[in-house]
Amino acid sequence: MEKIIRIAVQKSGRLSDDSLSLIKECGIKFYNGTGKLKSTSTNFPIEFLFLRDDDIPGYVADGVADLGIVGENELVEKDKDVQVLKKLGFSKCRLSLAIPKGQNYPGIEYFEGKNIATSYPKILGDYLKSQNINAEIHEISGSVEIAPSIGLAEGICDIVSSGSTLMMNGLKEVEEIFKSEAVLISNQELEDWKKEIVEKLLFRMNAVQKGKSNKYVLLNAPNESIEKIISLIPGMRSPTILPLAQEGWSSVHSVLSEDQFWENIEELRAAGAEGILVIPIEKMVI
Numbered sequence: 001m002e003k004i005i006r007i008a009v010q011k012s013g014r015l016s017d018d019s020l021s022l023i024k025e026c027g028i029k030f031y032n033g034t035g036k037l038k039s040t041s042t043n044f045p046i047e048f049l050f051l052r053d054d055d056i057p058g059y060v061a062d063g064v065a066d067l068g069i070v071g072e073n074e075l076v077e078k079d080k081d082v083q084v085l086k087k088l089g090f091s092k093c094r095l096s097l098a099i100p101k102g103q104n105y106p107g108i109e110y111f112e113g114k115n116i117a118t119s120y121p122k123i124l125g126d127y128l129k130s131q132n133i134n135a136e137i138h139e140i141s142g143s144v145e146i147a148p149s150i151g152l153a154e155g156i157c158d159i160v161s162s163g164s165t166l167m168m169n170g171l172k173e174v175e176e177i178f179k180s181e182a183v184l185i186s187n188q189e190l191e192d193w194k195k196e197i198v199e200k201l202l203f204r205m206n207a208v209q210k211g212k213s214n215k216y217v218l219l220n221a222p223n224e225s226i227e228k229i230i231s232l233i234p235g236m237r238s239p240t241i242l243p244l245a246q247e248g249w250s251s252v253h254s255v256l257s258e259d260q261f262w263e264n265i266e267e268l269r270a271a272g273a274e275g276i277l278v279i280p281i282e283k284m285v286i
């Protein structure tokens with residue numbers, strides 16, 4: 001039998017594009033024709049299953065797939081026994097309670113005895129319990145935001161990102177109850193040879209992620225400022241210093257996280273840095 005692992009990814013929806021881009025950025029090639037539900041990579045021992053996201057935690061827990069990419073909201077809601085290997089940083093959203101815009105909201109007690117529509121009965125149920133609120137949970141599988149306007153419920157609990165769906169449906173967000181992003185999950189009992197392949201995949205994903213959060217920085221500085229500048233942008237081992245054609249000046253090359261760059265920019269300029277270039281990094285292995 002050919003030694004390949006299986007990963008379940010969402011067929012189409014809010015997770016699909018970023019899941020597939022991440023896999024491509026890891027140098028893994030595969031054919032992803034429309035309507036195809038299974039595909040094998042041509043250059044890495046991995047097979048893809050394209051599924052509804054609701055089914056991914058269960059398939060991974062049962063071992064039908066070894067790995068999966070799914071939102072934390074779906075994972076916690078399905079309550080399956082899988083291991084979270086890595087947060088992936090995309091499909092960030094929150095689960096929130098919302099009520100009609102015109103209603104006064106005194107606090108969570110608003111929901112006592114009320115009817116709440118949601119696709120996340122477990123997460124909502126656990127939250128209400130933790131708040132000692134008794135409410136009726138009305139489970140619906142989609143278009144939850146419409147429920148109050150058709151008299152199905154007095155409040156909703158659903159995914160919010162920009163908030164525009166709530167606004168368009170005359171609702172206001174009153175409590176954030178869960179924060180979510182896409183995660184890579186794994187079956188709990190992978191055989192050793194599968195673990196080895198998973199490690200290789202994780203190594204690549206880490207390199208892609210590190211590359212994304214770091215930048216390559218080049219700048220020019222008078223030689224007397226170099227020491228100060230090195231202390232501001234120390235890089236991986238240390239910055240590269242190259243002499244400029246103009247006497248008394250050097251070019252400094254370093255790597256740093258984007259956040260760090262914005263924190264240090266004024267100090268770099270104050271130290272005499274000029275001609276600062278910030279360049280994206282595709283992959284980074286420390």
Ligand SMILES: Nc1ncnc2c1ncn2[C@@H]1O[C@H](COP(=O)(O)OP(=O)(O)OP(=O)(O)O)[C@@H](O)[C@H]1O
Pocket residue numbers: 010011012013014015051052053054070071072073074091092093159160161162180181182
């Ligand atoms: N507006 C959003 N912004 C960011 N992330 C989101 C947003 N909506 C959903 N997500 C995240 O993406 C996941 C998939 O959302 P999507 O709307 O594609 O699900 P779905 O309609 O249930 O898809 P499927 O057909 O696969 O069941 C959600 O579980 C959530 O983690």
Ligand SMILES: O=P(O)(O)OC[C@H]1O[C@H](OP(=O)(O)OP(=O)(O)O)[C@H](O)[C@@H]1O
Pocket residue numbers: 014142143145158159160161162163164165166
């Ligand atoms: O706060 P917002 O930025 O408006 O995003 C929130 C909406 O996004 C998701 O739906 P999606 O658009 O993916 O459609 P779906 O309900 O068909 O999955 C989610 O179910 C919300 O309805």
Ligand SMILES: [Mg+2]
Pocket residue numbers: 052053054
């Ligand atoms: Mg779904």
